[in-house]
Amino acid sequence: MSRARAPRNPEPHVLALSGAWDLSGRDELAALLFGVVRSTPQHVVLDLTDAAVVDCGCIAMIGHCAQRLRVRGGAMSIVLPSPAARRILDASGLAGAVPFFDTVDAARAPLTATPESLV
Template sequence: MSIAQNPLSVEVTLPREDVALIVVEGYLDIDTATEFRHHLANQLHHGRKHFVIDLSGVPFMDSSGMNIVLRIYQEVREISGSVQIVSPTPAVRRVLDLTGVSITVPVSESLDAALERVDASPQ
């Protein structure tokens, strides 16, 4: 599937100075993973160390998307940061569970729950 058929939309807001909320919509796959990675890298560059990734608008995610989530998780751990996944669609949640990503990267059902986890993480 081409990018034109399944464009990726990534919206970044800052609920707090060091927290980036990344709302992703569309297919997160090999065709769109680089764009997603650029958004995360930009926020890391600007000093964000906590990433809350809302996947409620992602009907499909392949290993490219999972690898980027795991890569940013590893990068922010080095600076005492965190990554939280929020509201994955059932199909994405199944992939996260089957691959074990959800064991490494916490999954929350709401933004508030994810922000509570950020507050509880070691600073």
């Protein structure tokens, strides 16, 4: 049985979300996230800086995608400069699985960098 694998892209894939991500946008978010995961990136940076709302279903989907990346040897980082928004994602349990950063540049740094959420 032969298997072909797409080569891993060493550059982080940055996906910036803006506006409200709730039930009405959940299918679109799923298509975006799972499309990125299938493209075999090593590192996905999810920029939520301009996201006004991210509901619990979308948060769960982000966590699921982060888990799928980890299983494939990849990682996800989240850019979320708002302390209030970080507290919400912290309460969801996502902070334990995905590191948070203040800027896209910080999140794009090597995966060995220390996220601000853990400093």
